[in-house]
Amino acid sequence: MRLGFFVREAVRALRRNAVPSFAAVATVLVTVLVLGVFIPVVQATTGAANEIRAKVVVDVYLEPDATVADRERITQIIETEAPAAGRVQFISKEQAYREERARNPEAYDLLGANPLPDTLRVIPEDPADVDELRTFLAPESPSGGRTVIDPAIDEVRNREEDTNKILSATHVVKLTMGLLAVLLVLASVLLIANTIRLSLYARRREVEVMKLVGATDWFIRWPFVIEGVLVGALGGTLAVLSLAVVKVALVDPLAADFALIAAPETMHFGVLVAVLLGASIGVSALGSGLSLRRFLRV
Amino acid sequence: MAATARPPRTHGETVAAPLSTAPAVIEFREVTKRYESGDFGLLDASFAVHPGEFAFVVGASGSGKSTIMRLLIKEIDPTSGAIRVAGRDLGAITRKKVPYYRRNVGVVFQDFKLLPNRTVYDNVAYALQVTGGTRREIRQKVPDILRLTGLATKLHNYPDQLSGGEQQRVSVARAFVNHPPLLLADEPTGNLDPETSIGIMQLLYRINRTGTTVVVATHDAHMVDRMRRRVIEVRKGRIVRDERVGRYE
Numbered sequence: 001m002r003l004g005f006f007v008r009e010a011v012r013a014l015r016r017n018a019v020p021s022f023a024a025v026a027t028v029l030v031t032v033l034v035l036g037v038f039i040p041v042v043q044a045t046t047g048a049a050n051e052i053r054a055k056v057v058v059d060v061y062l063e064p065d066a067t068v069a070d071r072e073r074i075t076q077i078i079e080t081e082a083p084a085a086g087r088v089q090f091i092s093k094e095q096a097y098r099e100e101r102a103r104n105p106e107a108y109d110l111l112g113a114n115p116l117p118d119t120l121r122v123i124p125e126d127p128a129d130v131d132e133l134r135t136f137l138a139p140e141s142p143s144g145g146r147t148v149i150d151p152a153i154d155e156v157r158n159r160e161e162d163t164n165k166i167l168s169a170t171h172v173v174k175l176t177m178g179l180l181a182v183l184l185v186l187a188s189v190l191l192i193a194n195t196i197r198l199s200l201y202a203r204r205r206e207v208e209v210m211k212l213v214g215a216t217d218w219f220i221r222w223p224f225v226i227e228g229v230l231v232g233a234l235g236g237t238l239a240v241l242s243l244a245v246v247k248v249a250l251v252d253p254l255a256a257d258f259a260l261i262a263a264p265e266t267m268h269f270g271v272l273v274a275v276l277l278g279a280s281i282g283v284s285a286l287g288s289g290l291s292l293r294r295f296l297r298v
Numbered sequence: 299m300a301a302t303a304r305p306p307r308t309h310g311e312t313v314a315a316p317l318s319t320a321p322a323v324i325e326f327r328e329v330t331k332r333y334e335s336g337d338f339g340l341l342d343a344s345f346a347v348h349p350g351e352f353a354f355v356v357g358a359s360g361s362g363k364s365t366i367m368r369l370l371i372k373e374i375d376p377t378s379g380a381i382r383v384a385g386r387d388l389g390a391i392t393r394k395k396v397p398y399y400r401r402n403v404g405v406v407f408q409d410f411k412l413l414p415n416r417t418v419y420d421n422v423a424y425a426l427q428v429t430g431g432t433r434r435e436i437r438q439k440v441p442d443i444l445r446l447t448g449l450a451t452k453l454h455n456y457p458d459q460l461s462g463g464e465q466q467r468v469s470v471a472r473a474f475v476n477h478p479p480l481l482l483a484d485e486p487t488g489n490l491d492p493e494t495s496i497g498i499m500q501l502l503y504r505i506n507r508t509g510t511t512v513v514v515a516t517h518d519a520h521m522v523d524r525m526r527r528r529v530i531e532v533r534k535g536r537i538v539r540d541e542r543v544g545r546y547e
Contacts, residue, residue: 005427016415209411212371213472214401215428216394 009223010230013203020199021231027195028235028280031188036243036276038184042177049170056127056166058134058158060120063151070152071118077150078122082136084129089121117154127167134158189283196228196287204295217296224288232284236277243273321385322346323480323511324370329379331365331535339365340376341535347513347528349479352506354522355515356546357532363515366532367484370513371405372396384479401429404473404510406502408485410465412457418444418468419453425472439475447471447501463494467501474505481505483514487521495521519546 014021060078062071075088091099096116101108124133138146138156148156200207210220247269324347331339340362347353355363368374369381372388381388384402391399412421422443423436431439444450447467457465466486473481483502487495499514499521506512516522522529522545529544530537 002430012415205411206413206415209413210424210428211397212373212400212405212407212411213425213428214397214399215424216397219397219428 006222006226010226013223013227014230017199017203020195020202021227024192024195024199024231024284025235025238027191028232028284029239031191032236032239032276032280033242035184035188035279036239036272038181039272039275042181045177046174049173052166053127053170054123056124056130056158058122058124058130058137058156060122060137060156061117061154062120063154064117066118066152070150071120074150074152075120078120078137082122082133084124084126084133086125087123089123091119091121093118130158130167189287192280192283193287193291196284197291200224200288200291200295207292207295211296220296221289221292224292225285228284228286228288229281232281233277235284236280239280240273240276243276244269322382323349323351323384324513325380325382326366327380327382329369329376329381331369331374332377338362338535339374340369340532342379343532343535343537344379345530345537345540347511349511350506350509351528352503352512352525353514353528353530354525354544355513355530355532356517356519356522358517362532362535363517364484365535367405367482367513367515370482371400371403397428401476402478402480404476404478404481406466406469406473406481406483406486408488410457410462410469410489412465412468412472414457417454417456418449418460421457421468422472422475425475429476443471443475446504448497461494462490463497466490466494466498470498470501470505474510477508477510479511481510481512483512483516485516486514487516487518492520496524499525522546 060074062074071090075090078088093114093116096119097108097114100116122133122137124130134156136149137153138148141147146156148154207220324345326343326345329343330341333339343362343366355366357363365374369376369388370383372391375389383399386399388399413424416424419440422440426436426439441450441453444453447470449464449467449471452460452464452468457468460468466489470483470486473483481502486498486502490498495518502512502514503525526543526545529539529541529546531539531544
């Protein structure tokens with residue numbers, strides 16, 4: 001009986017205040033729509049940035065006369081002692097030759113012989129640690145050059161130029177996207193809260209009367225909270241439906257052609273829908289309940 | 299214990315008797331209300347209203363009538379002094395308990411304070427829903443009280459479709475539907491023409507006849523003179539007169 005009463009009260013309020021209710025639903029609809037588009041875009045972008053960062057590596061060139069035992073010993077050292085080392089990948093000189101030749105056939109045809117050394121490619125766990133890893137493998141000597149930690153290592157390189165560029169570029173992209181996401185969520189919450197406050201302000205007299213006839217705070221608040229839930233659910237559902245239409249009609253056909261859209265890190269659509277619906281309902285219900293506080297002080 | 303340092307002019311039976319055996323419905327003991335602006339809404343006021351009484355609180359605008367009413371529904375708290383209603387010390391009622399207290403006090407306002415988007419029936423029913431009244435109880439009590447107040451034909455009208463007098467009747471019906479032991483009316487005829495006012499006063503009088511204590515704050519001299527009931531006069535926050543059967547002036 002109690003819950004039924006509160007729900008009836010909420011529906012009555014929605015119907016009797018059609019214009020503010022519509023405004024609230026529209027606000028939720030628009031914000032959820034924007035968020036629904038933006039969240040996958042952020043994810044795809046950071047996903048792409050992460051993929052690029054995964055290309056940051058340290059190459060350990062071995063001496064031409066290094067034996068299999070030497071190679072295994074160095075691998076062992078890297079895997080057990082080096083900081084931040086993720087994976088160690090062995091590239092034999094033949095393999096390296098094939099790869100490089102495929103990239104630049106004329107030059108390698110001219111060379112005739114294979115000048116490339118055996119290589120241990122170390123992929124750091126976190127690309128940001130690449131410098132640390134390199135310093136471990138080739139500590140700086142007091143004279144300014146670099147020494148190596150094992151006599152079987154000829155040289156340690158990390159294609160410094162590329163690495164730094166990749167790191168700073170992806171860093172900026174991630175930071176910008178994160179900042180935009182935070183701002184957008186903040187704007188959405190404020191927008192919804194403000195819409196709710198406006199519609200409550202128009203009804204503050206009603207709340208005052210309810211208090212004067214002896215209604216408890218929660219007796220007054222529940223219908224408002226349920227109203228918020230209904231507004232959030234309605235706006236959220238409409239937004240999710242439009243997102244689904246756009247996804248099926250536009251994004252899915254394109255995803256086949258563009259890797260960015262199909263980035264594997266993008267949230268699953270079902271999860272995205274659940275998050276958006278949950279957020280819109282939660283924000284509206286909380287917004288209504290909290291905004292009411294100041295009008296309850298009678 | 300002396301009643302007050304400055305006893306108001308009173309007649310025999312209404313002499314404030316804080317320790318009398320029949321508990322007063324309302325008891326003000328040296329109550330002072332000082333607003334944040336520094337103005338005194340009420341200054342050292344003491345009086346008692348006993349069960350079944352019909353009392354007028356009279357005085358010019360700003361004299362302190364409304365302060366008394368607002369103190370009685372605990373919309374504001376006194377700066378000093380004690381107020382007891384039906385034996386309960388209002389100072390001891392926490393903010394959380396105020397709604398439960400208010401259910402025992404029916405209140406009628408000058409501006410009616412009806413819920414604009416509810417019908418007459420629903421406005422009165424709300425006072426019962428607040429107390430957790432069942433649907434059966436509501437279906438039974440609401441038409442009864444609306445018949446008593448002469449609104450039987452207006453059940454499904456909205457407040458803005460009613461005349462001022464009719465709206466005030468709804469307000470009275472809502473205040474009385476729970477049959478509270480105390481009914482307060484703050485300028486109930488302030489927005490009404492004299493003819494309609496008489497009807498409202500008669501209604502309040504009928505409610506008083508059922509045993510409910512009624513306190514009416516008003517500056518309607520004509521009405522007070524006509525009714526010949528107890529009159530408590532406030533002037534600049536002080537109680538200057540308290541007569542068993544009084545006139546406005």
